[in-house]
Amino acid sequence: DTGVSQDPRHKITKRGQNVTFRCDPISEHNRLYWYRQTLGQGPEFLTYFQNEAQLEKSRLLSDRFSAERPKGSFSTLEIQRTEQGDSAMYLCASSLSGTGHYEQYFGPGTRLTVT
């Protein structure tokens, strides 16, 4: 399968614990995005990488959130001291710059439940 993959697909954690999610983009895509989607809503942008550089962060991304893309390939999103309000689907997407349309291809998401 050459699409975007995310791991884990589901994560249940207790409030106050740290969690880390991984995203593997489509191999030739240099742009990688993280979004958060709560029930009944559309995805909301969190952060964006071009290669290994994190170029944009949403105000939704509090200090408890950190994202990395160390070698310009896979990315990780860490949430420290989780809160119940962090419960959501975390979606990763990738795209290729210079193709004109800039459509983003999404992974299956990681569903986080904070108890």
Next chain:
Amino acid sequence: AQKITQTQPGMFVQEKEAVTLDCTYDTSDPSYGLFWYKQPSSGEMIFLIYQGSYDQQNATEGRYSLNFQKARKSANLVISASQLGDSAMYFCAMRVQGSSGSARQLTFGSGTQLTVLP
């Protein structure tokens, strides 16, 4: 600020009929892109169709077409010959320019849940 509005929380259509899902947008940027995505119950977002703000013709992709009315700032999705497998949540999205100047992140509407009836 950019905004996408989808006013139909839920829509029903009979199998083999056509259906239109509404989307209006707001932006002051003259250059933008509009996208439609499908999200089945499995959760994955599937890209359907794209329309650029400078495109002269409405986009089409198989059974999907985009009715782009720039002056009215609307980008409605038309699905022809609906199939049971089309039942899903549909999101309209707009590509925006982030503060970095090149981010291209998407702003999404709240979605329309389409149910195709046999």
